[in-house]
Amino acid sequence: MSYPVYLRYEVLRSFRNWRFLILALIFPLVLYILIGSVNRHVTFEDVAFPVYFMTAMATLGTMAAVISGSAIIAAERASGWTRQMRITPLPVRTYFRTKVIVAYLRALLTLVLLALAGTALGVRLPAEGWLTVLGLFLVGLIPFAVLGILLGHLIGADAAAPAVGGIVTLFALLGGVYGFEVATSGPVLAVIKALPSYWLVQAGKTALGGHDWPVEGWIVVAAWTVVLVPLAVRVYRRDTSRV
Amino acid sequence: MATTLAPGAGIVLSRLSKSYGGVRAVRSVDLAIAPGETVALLGPNGAGKTTTIEMVLGLTRPDAGTVSLFGMPPSEAVAAGAVGGMLQTGALVEYLSVRELVTMVASVYPRPLPVEQAMRLAGVTEFAGRRTNKLSGGQTQRVRFAIALVANSDLLMLDEPTAAVDVEGRREFWASIRAVAAEGKTVIFATHYLEEADAYADRIVLMARGRIVADGPATEIKAKVSGRTIRATIPDAGLAQLAALPGVTSAERHGEAAILTCAHSDLALRAMLGRYPEARDIEVVGAGIEEAFVALTADDNDEELEEVR
Numbered sequence: 180m181s182y183p184v185y186l187r188y189e190v191l192r193s194f195r196n197w198r199f200l201i202l203a204l205i206f207p208l209v210l211y212i213l214i215g216s217v218n219r220h221v222t223f224e225d226v227a228f229p230v231y232f233m234t235a236m237a238t239l240g241t242m243a244a245v246i247s248g249s250a251i252i253a254a255e256r257a258s259g260w261t262r263q264m265r266i267t268p269l270p271v272r273t274y275f276r277t278k279v280i281v282a283y284l285r286a287l288l289t290l291v292l293l294a295l296a297g298t299a300l301g302v303r304l305p306a307e308g309w310l311t312v313l314g315l316f317l318v319g320l321i322p323f324a325v326l327g328i329l330l331g332h333l334i335g336a337d338a339a340a341p342a343v344g345g346i347v348t349l350f351a352l353l354g355g356v357y358g359f360e361v362a363t364s365g366p367v368l369a370v371i372k373a374l375p376s377y378w379l380v381q382a383g384k385t386a387l388g389g390h391d392w393p394v395e396g397w398i399v400v401a402a403w404t405v406v407l408v409p410l411a412v413r414v415y416r417r418d419t420s421r422v
Numbered sequence: 423m424a425t426t427l428a429p430g431a432g433i434v435l436s437r438l439s440k441s442y443g444g445v446r447a448v449r450s451v452d453l454a455i456a457p458g459e460t461v462a463l464l465g466p467n468g469a470g471k472t473t474t475i476e477m478v479l480g481l482t483r484p485d486a487g488t489v490s491l492f493g494m495p496p497s498e499a500v501a502a503g504a505v506g507g508m509l510q511t512g513a514l515v516e517y518l519s520v521r522e523l524v525t526m527v528a529s530v531y532p533r534p535l536p537v538e539q540a541m542r543l544a545g546v547t548e549f550a551g552r553r554t555n556k557l558s559g560g561q562t563q564r565v566r567f568a569i570a571l572v573a574n575s576d577l578l579m580l581d582e583p584t585a586a587v588d589v590e591g592r593r594e595f596w597a598s599i600r601a602v603a604a605e606g607k608t609v610i611f612a613t614h615y616l617e618e619a620d621a622y623a624d625r626i627v628l629m630a631r632g633r634i635v636a637d638g639p640a641t642e643i644k645a646k647v648s649g650r651t652i653r654a655t656i657p658d659a660g661l662a663q664l665a666a667l668p669g670v671t672s673a674e675r676h677g678e679a680a681i682l683t684c685a686h687s688d689l690a691l692r693a694m695l696g697r698y699p700e701a702r703d704i705e706v707v708g709a710g711i712e713e714a715f716v717a718l719t720a721d722d723n724d725e726e727l728e729e730v731r
Contacts, residue, residue: 184529188522195517259512263566266479267573268503269530 180268186277193281194288199247202344204289207240211293215300230304233297234312235356238379240289241316243347245282245324250339252278252331256418275415279324286320315382315392322375322403323350325411332414350376375403431492432456433478433577433608438487440473447473449632450487455610457492457576460603462623463612470632471612472510475581478610479507491577499577503532506573508566510581510612514554520565521550528572535574543598544568545591559586567595571602578602580611584618596622650687653705656680656698667693679703 194200211232221228255261264274290313304312326346334342351357354376371377378396385392433455440448448470455461463471476482478489480496491499499505514523524541528534541547544567549557557565563586570578580599584592599622603609613619619626620640628636656664657678664673664680669690674681684690687706694701 180532181529185526188518188526188529191522192515192517255515258515259509260515262481262509263512263569264530265481266500266505266507266509266579267527267530268501268532270501 203244207236211236229300241286244285246327248282248327249330253339254336257336319379325407329411434490460609462619464619465629469629506570506575507579508570516555540572577608652682654701655703656701
């Protein structure tokens with residue numbers, strides 16, 4: 180098999196799907212430019228607003244980018260395309276690996292365009308800072324990529340788009356993407372700090388070199404991944420067992 | 423027809439069974455298909471054709487029995503690229519042109535046909551640049567055929583390939599399938615069109631209620647039904663008297679014309695002429711494949727009742 184050719188068309192197919200690009204790319208980018216430019220001199224949570232809001236919008240966009248993989252998987256299952264591919268030599272593992280690669284490429288495009296917009300609004304980070312943000316996002320998105328595969332096998336094609344929108348909004352809202360804190364202390368804050376989206380939003384602060392991503396962040400991401408991976412593997416085996 | 427195969431050659435189904443809930447979709451099917459054969463799986467809806475095909479392709483796990491494709495279990499044969507197929511249902515993925523989609527599928531096979539050749543064979547070249555969501559039903563079906571052809575596999579499985587294709591398209595479709603078969607590939611197709619099975623397959627495997635009820639060349643299947651039909655114009659004969667003639671199994675009347683379905687047409691003809699010397703315009707015709715189909719399926723019905731008792 181010629182994997183580069185297969186990958187190229189999977190990427191092409193994904194980037195032509197404007198419905199998901201709106202949620203993952205255009206919506207956060209427009210929001211960032213509108214709100215970020217108005218508040219460019221404001222400081223928020225000890226961080227310049229454009230920096231804070233850049234990572235907030237990156238969290239929103241990249242979560243949408245990787246979770247929307249579920250809608251694509253759900254649609255391919257519903258249309259019978261998954262079955263058609265199962266009678267080809269394409270290994271099921273490669274099918275999913277490709278879906279994850281494509282999801283990350285969508286997320287990367289969102290990150291790059293937001294970084295450019297941020298730079299235009301005066302965000303200045305050392306090269307190391309940019310790389311730190313990028314690295315933290317790649318790691319922090321793992322639970323969402325797994326969630327995308329899990330949802331793709333659990334929900335129907337019709338439910339996929341609203342489910343993606345709802346889940347992204349919920350994670351974004353509770354994680355502090357929209358700039359207000361749902362709670363500042365107590366059990367609610369503890370719940371919020373247990374969300375992987377919260378730690379994506381925090382990645383911006385880390386980039387300024389003030390402090391590292393705390394151990395708590397790594398634990399949350401690892402815990403979500405450890406819980407979600409076996410579930411995803413189970414539904415995917417149930418759907419794709421070969422004889 | 424018992425086909426004897428060398429070990430590891432061709433396609434062998436042995437005692438293959440599958441039930442869904444209480445419905446026994448496929449019951450202990452034995453079938454051996456030699457490399458290079460073109461075989462029609464013929465039967466009405468619910469005969470078990472699609473379930474059989476899905477088990478051969480490894481999409482459905484049999485409750486009992488085994489499938490061997492060129493000496494391998496289905497999963498290995500599929501992984502080796504030895505199988506190309508067109509399932510009964512299935513849409514195409516969006517956001518790609520026809521050419522891009524066929525190229526993408528070709529990329530997962532070890533020895534694909536050149537994309538342009540597969541598209542020409544399937545008759546999709548003229549709309550190769552069009553997006554897959556802008557195609558008519560017949561065009562979609564042809565693209566799905568192109569995807570099956572580009573595999574360049576030893577076995578081509580087609581589940582009701584000409585559904586949604588117009589009459590002209592069907593002819594081209596079968597011309598392409600013949601071209602593939604002529605290269606020595608094994609082709610198995612499911613259909614409920616008797617004419618298609620008769621015209622395009624070397625061999626017909628007739629299925630009903632999960633069983634193979636007949637297997638052989640089309641002519642042999644027709645011969646299995648010894649009955650013939652007598653048509654004659656007999657002005658004054660009553661239906662009951664006609665049906666009671668020796669050798670006649672049933673009678674119909676259309677105005678003055680009588681149609682007698684016979685188990686023994688010679689006997690029936692002599693009796694008819696003896697009783698109705700005024701009978702004219704007499705024709706005796708052999709049963710068509712349609713009648714053969716009905717008769718063989720009806721046999722299976724009786725067998726069913728035997729089993730119940």
